[in-house]
Amino acid sequence: AQKITQTQPGMFVQEKEAVTLVCTYDTSDPSYGLFWYKQPSSGEMIFLIYQGSYDQQNATEGRYSLNFQKARKSANLVISASQLGDSAMYFCAMREGRDNYGQNFVFGPGTRLSVLP
């Protein structure tokens, strides 16, 4: 069963507007971590933000925030004030508590975000 689902293969957003990238996950482990990565056309994966399953507050990092809805198993990435440089592929990923070595660092299929001028 797929553990990470990203239902938006591609999205467009106008520059300076906010955008939400959707991620849902599936796990039976009470301890897990959720990550978002950005992959620009150059190919490297850039870590953006992390949310732990026991964290009480939604994570924020600059213009990035994570809308964590535990009961819905949802971890959406919100980018505020989009910039042209935000155009990239975005991947949601998860690590479970039972994962001792990162071998089960599971990635979703990604969402391609295009920011329009």
Place this chain on the structure above:
Amino acid sequence: SQTIHQWPATLVQPVGSPLSLECTVEGTSNPNLYWYRQAAGRGLQLLFYSVGIGQISSEVPQNLSASRPQDRQFILSSKKLLLSDSGFYLCAWSSPRSRVGTEAFFGQGTRLTVV
């Protein structure tokens, strides 16, 4: 600070030729190391991971192998490349004190085209 180097950036190889991709990490000791493959327009597939020198775990049986001859060096190899080996290969590392909140850090990637 920690850095990860991966080379070459691009590679075009004929079918049946050998492959060697190298990845090194600086600024940390005993990292967990990973090789991922990303097919065009798709997510990441974990190929191998290593928690120490000489310790390699394979996630997907295929035409590739990995080795870790030194603490911070991870090599992806093949004796004979197949067309299906084409893709984007990413090396990554994470802290040895691995917990759910431990992110993975990625190299620049190698775009391999088998012709």
